[in-house]
Amino acid sequence: MSMKIFISIPSYQDPLLLETLCSAYQNAANKDNISFGVCEQANHGIDVESLKFQDRVEYELLDPVMAKGPCWARARIQKFLNDEDYFLQIDSHTIFAKNWDAILLNYYSWLEDNLENNFVITGYPREFKPNKELTSFELNTTHKDTLGITFREDRMFEDGHYSMQKSFPANAEVPVKGLLVAGGFIFTKRKFIEDIPYDPDFYFHGEELSIALRLFTNKWDVVHIPRVPIFHFYTDVNDLDRKLHWDPEDDKNRVIKWNELDKKSKARLTDLVNNKLKEPFGLGSDRTIEEFGKLSGVDLIKKDIIDLDRATNTFCFFKIDSDDRPFHSIISANN
Numbered sequence: 001m002s003m004k005i006f007i008s009i010p011s012y013q014d015p016l017l018l019e020t021l022c023s024a025y026q027n028a029a030n031k032d033n034i035s036f037g038v039c040e041q042a043n044h045g046i047d048v049e050s051l052k053f054q055d056r057v058e059y060e061l062l063d064p065v066m067a068k069g070p071c072w073a074r075a076r077i078q079k080f081l082n083d084e085d086y087f088l089q090i091d092s093h094t095i096f097a098k099n100w101d102a103i104l105l106n107y108y109s110w111l112e113d114n115l116e117n118n119f120v121i122t123g124y125p126r127e128f129k130p131n132k133e134l135t136s137f138e139l140n141t142t143h144k145d146t147l148g149i150t151f152r153e154d155r156m157f158e159d160g161h162y163s164m165q166k167s168f169p170a171n172a173e174v175p176v177k178g179l180l181v182a183g184g185f186i187f188t189k190r191k192f193i194e195d196i197p198y199d200p201d202f203y204f205h206g207e208e209l210s211i212a213l214r215l216f217t218n219k220w221d222v223v224h225i226p227r228v229p230i231f232h233f234y235t236d237v238n239d240l241d242r243k244l245h246w247d248p249e250d251d252k253n254r255v256i257k258w259n260e261l262d263k264k265s266k267a268r269l270t271d272l273v274n275n276k277l278k279e280p281f282g283l284g285s286d287r288t289i290e291e292f293g294k295l296s297g298v299d300l301i302k303k304d305i306i307d308l309d310r311a312t313n314t315f316c317f318f319k320i321d322s323d324d325r326p327f328h329s330i331i332s333a334n335n
Helices: 017-026 070-078 100-114 191-195 207-217 258-273 289-296 308-314 327-334
Strands: 005-012 034-041 057-062 086-090 094-096 118-122 126-130 137-139 147-151 165-169 176-178 185-189 220-224 230-232
Touching (some): 005 017, 005 100, 017 094, 086 100, 100 185, 100 327, 147 176, 147 220, 207 258, 207 289
Parallel strands (some): 126 230
Antiparallel strands (some): 126 137, 176 220
């Protein structure tokens, strides 16, 4: 069986895009199986032709004034998919561990043997910190247990909306089932693109919860793993100067301002929760939004917290392991 991996990378005026591409390629165990789809929104794009692996990069450069947010960019990138078997979605500020592709494929194969449903591997990766010259990167490798995702108690139904999410220790050294996804790290088979194509009408807020709900109701499982072999740059804990889509200088030249896109995105999430969106971007019919509420501790339809501790602390992390082939044997093989 082929093991080709397509890497989806949207980028908005990001000085770390080139480092992300090079890190993914250089640290791959099987470079011939790696390909990229990039939607760069910048005044001056990277020099793709200078890359040794340029023939593996599907690339488009767009004026940042024309940009409509990360979901819009991710949806555009999915059209670049060719004959790849696996799909990896990341952000344009990501650093990869050595042999990251072999590690993820080993994890995925093991999980396929132990799960009945289709699934995605996801979570908020551990952080890295670049120096100011972007010539070295400090990777946070201290946390080796599984990190899940829960709702944030301090942002529940803020401004009448839903909730932000947070990374949360699952108290496990094995993979766990969860419910929520991280847009900056999703690894799965290409069937995900066919079943849950990205909705370009979402902006930023609503991206992750909308994907989680569509996965759940289409009977896809969410899995969190220990020692995710990629690392993410988080703007709230670092001081690198990086423009975001709502930058005032860019936004003043747009016909549709970022806050209008954000408002429409939040309204679209409400429509999704209330099952008002049609295929291919609506809810599935295999599991219900009410079932999601019971598991997550949050009634999204009524915007009510059913179980605060479950929603923000214990959540629904179900450990996955096997007596025949324990997960620790996979960890040992990767080291």
